[in-house]
Each structure stands twice: as C-alpha cells, then as structure tokens.
Amino acid sequence: MLEAILWPLVAQVALTLVVAVRMYTVRIAEMRARRIGPQRLATSRDMAQLENITAADNFRNLFELPVLFYAICPLLYVTGHVTPLQVGLAWAFVLARYAHSFIHVTYNRVMHRFRAFVLSMVCVFAMWIVFAVQLAHAR
Secondary structure, eight states: OOGHHHHHHHHHHHHHHHHHHHHHHHHHHHHHHHHHHHHGOOOOHHHOOSSHHHHHHHHTHHHHHHHHHHHHHHHHHHHHHHHHHHHHHHHHHHHHHHHHHHHHHHHHHHHHHHHHHHHHHHHHHHHHHHHHHHHHHHH
C-alpha cells in the first residue's frame, strides 16, 4: 500500500514532461516561422513577443500549486501515513491537473480551467489536512 502514493507522483511528473515537450515544440515552430533568433528571446520580457505562450504559462503553473503535492507524497511515504483516502486524493489531484493543463493548452476557457484548478487545490489541501490530523493522532 505504501508505494501506491508514488504512482500519482509519477503521473504528475509525466504531465510536466508532456507540457514541456509541447512548450518547446510550439516555441521552436513559432521561432522558425517568424524567423526569430534564439538570442532575441534571452529574457522573459523578450519571450512575451511570442504569440503562442499558453504552453509556457501552463508549464510555469506546474511548479506552483503542485509543489505542495510534490512535498506531501514523499512525506506520506516516509512516515507510513499512506491510506486509501490519501491515494484517492492524490489521484484526484493529478486528474484535475491533467484537466487543467489540457484546457490551458487547447481552448483555454478560463472558467473551465479555474474549476479544474480549484478541484486540484481542494485535493492537495485536503491531503495536508488529513496528514496533519494523522500526525496529531500518532503521538
């Protein structure tokens, strides 16, 4: 049961890899099409001249809220507090993040993306709350 918490973690890292590949594919294609040399995009301010930045925006998002997920999963593993509830919340978090990324890099409807974000936020904070309760009862 302990290792079950690691699979959602692997799935989240896989999502980050997929978005990174999409970001670089879109970025390189646009740079070639518009004949923009790499040095002209040396800073984030320079990068703003690109037209298709949703994949890059989403990539940055994958290092904001998911940081809390990347922290809680190993803590659950090393403390032995992995439960079916925690694994379920972890998978729900990952599925919501997949939905968020899909919406963000495709049709980018803000309210749809926001709902996926809120669901993922609720899941990760619930994981932390359950963990805190488990720690308090473990004394």
